[in-house]
Amino acid sequence: MPSTEASTDTGTGPGTSPHEAVEDTLDLRLSDELVTLLGSGGPGGSDVSGGSCGRNAASAPPGGPTTGDLLDTPARWGPVATAAGVFQLVPVHMERDLALISGWMNDPAVAAFWHLAGAPERTEAHVRPQLDGDGRTLPCLGVLDGxxxxxxxxxxxxxxxLARHYPARPHDTGIHLLLGGVANRGRGVGTVLLRAVAxxxxxxxxxxxxxxxEPDLRNTPSVAAFLGAGFRFAAEVDLPDKRAALMVRDRALRDLL
Incomplete structure (x- = not known):
C-alpha cells in the first residue's frame, strides 16, 4: 500500500494513545456509496504494483466507471495560497505526466516505500487503473508556483x-503523497502541503x-510531517505490505491542531 512516503520532512505535534484514538472511531456506518459498491462486487481486493490496496479497474461496477463523483471533483478545487507558494492539485494525464512520475518513482528515497522503481510501464500499471476505475481514487500532480x-x-x-483494517466512517478521505524533488524535502514543504490538501x-x-x-511506521520523517500538519496518531495498523501509522485529521479539531 504505497502511501505518503519518500522523505517528506520533519515536524512535531501532539500524539494520542492508540486505545483512545481508536475508541472514538467505533461508530461504523455504511454509506450509500459503500452499500452500492458492495452490491456490485465491492472494492477490489487484489493489489496493484507496489501493494496499493486494490485500486484497480476490476473493482468498478459492471459497465465501466460510475458517473457519480465520489471525491467531489478535486479538479475544480482551484489553487490555494500556502507558506510555500501557490499550490494546486491537477489530475494526472497519463500521456503528459508518466515520464515525470516514473522518474520520481526511481528516486531511491521514493522507491524504498513506493516500490515502483523500474520502467515507466511499472508506474503506468499502478496509476492507470486508478484513472480508469470507478472514481474512488484520483491521482494528481501537486503544482507549486506553476x-x-x-x-x-x-x-x-x-x-x-484500507477500511478492512480500521473502523472507517462514511466519506473518510485518504491521502498518499510523495515529494518529487530533493530540494523540497527536509525543509517543511511536506508539512505545509499536507495541511493545505487536508x-x-x-x-x-x-x-x-x-x-x-497510513505512512509506513519506518518512515519517521513522513509521520512527523503529518503530525506537524495537524494529524493525530490514531493507531498502528498491520497492512498487507507494511506496518503503518494510522494518521487522522479530524474536522472537529482542525482549528486546534
Missing part, C-alpha cells in the same frame, strides 16, 4: 480495502469528517 513537484493520490478510504478536502467535501493516511 511547477509540478509532487504526486498525490486522493481516495475514499471508506470504499477502499484543508482542501475538508473545505470541498462537507460530508467528510476525517482525512486519513
Amino acid at each position: 511547477v509540478p513537484m509532487s504526486y498525490w493520490e486522493l481516495y475514499r478510504a471508506d470504499l477502499d480495502p 484543508d482542501l478536502v475538508l473545505d470541498h467535501r462537507p460530508r467528510c469528517a476525517r482525512v486519513v493516511a
